[in-house]
Each structure stands twice: as C-alpha cells, then as structure tokens.
Amino acid sequence: MNFKVKTANLVKLKSQCLVVGIFKNPGKAKGVRLSASAERIDSSASGQLQQILNRGDVDGGVGSTLLLYDVQGISASRLLLVGLGDKEECPRNDYRKAIVAATNLLVERKIASADFAILDSVSDSHIGDYARQIAEAVHEATYRYRETQSDKKPMPELSRIGVLVNRRDTDAAQMGIDRGIAIANGVSFTKTVANLPGNICTPGYLADRARELARSHGLKVSVLEEKDMEKLKMGSLLSVSRGSREPAKLITMEYRGASQDRRPIALIGKGLTFDAGGISLKPAAQMDEMKYDMCGGASVFGALIAASEMKLPLNIVGIVPSSENLPDGAANKPGDIVTSMLGKTIEILNTDAEGRLILCDALTYAKKYDPESVVDIATLTGACIIALGHHASGLFSNSDSLADELLAAGARVDDRAWRLPVWDSYTKQLKSNFADLANIGGRSAGAVTAACFLQEFAMDYSWAHLDVAGTAWSSSSPKGATGRPVPLLVEFLIRRSEADNAGSGTS
Secondary structure: OEEEEEOOOOOOOOOOOEEEEEEEOOOOOOOEEEOHHHHHHHHHOOOHHHHHHOOOOOOOOOOOEEEEEOOOOOOOOEEEEEEEEEOOOOOHHHHHHHHHHHHHHHHHOOOOEEEEEOOOOOOHHHHHHHHHHHHHHHHHHHOOOOOOOOOOOOOOOOOEEEEEOOHHHHHHHHHHHHHHHHHHHHHHHHHHHHHOOOOOOOHHHHHHHHHHHHHHHOOEEEEEOHHHHHHOOOHHHHHHHHHOOOOOEEEEEEEEOOOOOOOOEEEEEOEEEEEOOOOOOOOOOOHHHHHHHHHHHHHHHHHHHHHHHHOOOOEEEEEEEEEEEOOOOOOOOOOOEEEOOOOOEEEOOOOOOOHHHHHHHHHHHHHHHOOOEEEEEEOOOHHHHHHHOOOOEEEEEOOHHHHHHHHHHHHHOOOOEEEOOOOHHHHHHHOOOOOOEEOOOOOOOHHHHHHHHHHOOOOOOOEEEEEOOOOOEEOOOOOEEOOOOHHHHHHHHHHHHHHHHHHHOOO
16 A cells, blocks of 8 residues: 655645545534535535535444545545544544545445545644554555455555645654554554464464564564473473474564663563364364464564564564464373473463463563563453453553553553453462462453463563453454554554653654
C-alpha cells in the first residue's frame, strides 16, 4: 500500500474517490452535520450535497457510508461520505472504525486509489496520531491470508491512499503515517505467521524467519539448539519438546536503537507452534486452533519489526522459546519432576500447562541482558478467557509503574488489558509435596496461579505478564489471528522512548 500526504485543493483534486467525514447530530435530532471538508464540497456543489443528505440515506453514525457519483463542482470521480459519529467526541476508536468501513467499501467497489480528507476535524496536536490511524486501519481492512491457498482470490485492488492535510501539518502527518505503516507491518507479520498451520510453522521455521529479519531489519539474531539449552540446564523448557520430533529452539532477536550502555527492554513470547496437550491430551474439538499457541512469540516478532522500522531510540531484546507439545513415549507424564534453569524443581501435574514450563527458563535466561523491564506474552490459560472474555488481555505484574504503562498503552490504541493480582496467597496453591513448585494450582483462579508461577522466575527485575489467550485470535468469522497485542506493545515502546527523550532534554 502506497500512502502520500497531500496539500491539494479539495475541490480541484482529480481523485478516483474522495473520502470526507460527516457527523451525527447530537441527541435525537435528525439529519447529519457536515465536516469542514464536506462543507467546502457542498458550497462548490451549490448545496447538492446537503440536498442528498436530507433524504436520510445516511445518519452520520460511526462507519455509516454513502458513495456518490458525479457530484457537481468537484473534480473527483466519486465522493464517499463516512460517518464519524459525534463531532464533540469522535474518539480514536470510532475514527478507526470509520476508516475501516470506508476502506471495506473501496475494496468492495474495486477502487484502486482514494484520497482521505477526514483530518479536518482533528486538532493540530493530534494530526500525527490520527494520520497513523488511517495507515493502520487501511492495512487492517485490506489484510488477506493467502499463503496456503491454491485457488488464490485476487487481492484488493486498492493500492494508493492520499491523506489530505494543511501545509503546516505535513510533517506531523507523514510521521504518523510512517509509524502506522510500521505498526501495520508488524501486525500483518504476526497474523500471517500465526495463521500458518503447525506442519509449516515449526520451531525451526520460526528460527528461519528470525534469521531473515536479521538481514531485512538489521536485528542481531541467535538461536540456541537443544544441546545449547542442555548446557544451560534448561530442563523445564526441554521437557516440553521431548514428545515431539521437532527440536525446540530458543530464539533471541536484538534491536539496538540506543547507546550500548542503555539497558534493554526484554519481550518474551511463548512460541508453542502446536499444543496437543501432551499426555494430558486436549479434546479434539477446536484443537486445530492450537496452532495459535505461538501468538505470543509471533507478537514479539511483530513488535520488533515495528520498532526497527520506526527506528525507536531503545534497545530491545526479543526472546521466543519455541517447541511443540505432543504425546509420545518420551513425553512428559503427570507426576514427572523437572529442574529449571534457575534450579527450582517443578512437579508436572498437567502436561497441558506447558507454556509456563518453557517461559520460566526464558525468564531466567533474560537476566543475562540486565533488562530494565521484562514483558512476557503468552496464550497461557483458558481461565483468562473465562475471566475477561475476548475483549481484554490479562495483565499481571510485580511493578505498579510498569503495569500502569502497559494499561495506558493498551487503552490508547484500543488493545486493552486488565490487571489481575499475583498475591502470595495465590502462590500457595502451587505448593507441591515433592518439588519446589507444581505447574498448576488447581481449578480456581487458573490464570492467576499461572502468572504466580511465572513470577517465581522473575523476582530480579521489573516484570509483567500478558495472558492473550482470549485476544490473540478469533474463532468466529472471519477466523484467524488478530495481531494483538502488537499495538499495545509498540505503543508501550513508543511511550517509553518518548519519556526517555523528554527526560534527557532531547526531541
């Protein structure tokens, strides 16, 4: 998708389709309110636009659309009116929904090029932020998964988007679009890798994709093989891959955007490329969706892609422990005891609680980088879906300040999380008669006890855990990966970099 910031005359612009906003009248009043751009067009068209709107074919509600042809007084071939909702509110989330709705119509009508003139209602201080929304939303609406389909349907023809702004706002708009494209690229990568089937997307495949990013995005990549993990005594991680023919990998990707003495932020993503549950076999229904058990790892890839394309002034380490969890004669058995890299022993009461077994060794491994903060991301528990549904990711942390940063970032980009406790009283549920810890804590508070298990391996730094089991993919139509929580993670990284710059007096 090609985006271009334009300062052209709205009326004289020769466009295949000009997109302008309209607003819903407040309260119960009928009719719509014109945006500044729509008012200019209406004036040039001698009131034709208002006459059409008075017919009541569109109410200005969020995402409502009306496509018009041959509007008098303008050079554009088509005029697309899109509802932005309440003018006084027009929150970012509604704005994004409106752009997606407009883009869907453009794709449906096979329009190859369009110009968005909908930033006229946004204050100068928010131009960059809302321009970013245009880039992200257009990519979201035009994303298609095609990798494993032989009868490939044609991709959307829409390939060029113009963004109209005042001349004084061009730099801010361009920066916003550039950021939006970077985030969209990260989200698209995350979706595609997560949507791949388990027979293609294996731990070795993820390692190869990481090596490709070393070349394309300048990341420093290393991959630990099982023999390397044995030397590091990662007995917990290695125990999960014993039932699979695919060897485990520990993938590390380093992005350096700041000075060498700047401590990195570590992102750790669960990379279970297929989870059958092991000996504690899952039910057959919807087991195909267990290819999505690597969405946490995929989101780490996506966040690093976005950060590197934006050239954020940060150092970031992405760590993805990757394995399969399958049953065979060598697989973990309920009652087995394994020793983690930290030296803690773990009694495996349920082999389907394997994500925490690979993450705990990755959390210990992360200490070698002396991180200033660590965030792990995992499709960890069905219990989190019971608690929060598919709307919010579960957030757990040993740091109030880090938790607040992540919550604020998620709220800002509508990739929300909700904080849950990691109190000592819950950790007691992990007591084992035969080991230092059990890998499950009983039926109650399953998402919490899973987080408490991880916290035992994250005592030496500021840590947060995102349980994205309910948000990383959708089982309904359209089925597939959502790309979450890449937007949350990238917004967190952006805010951390901006806070650092403000603190140092740079801009």
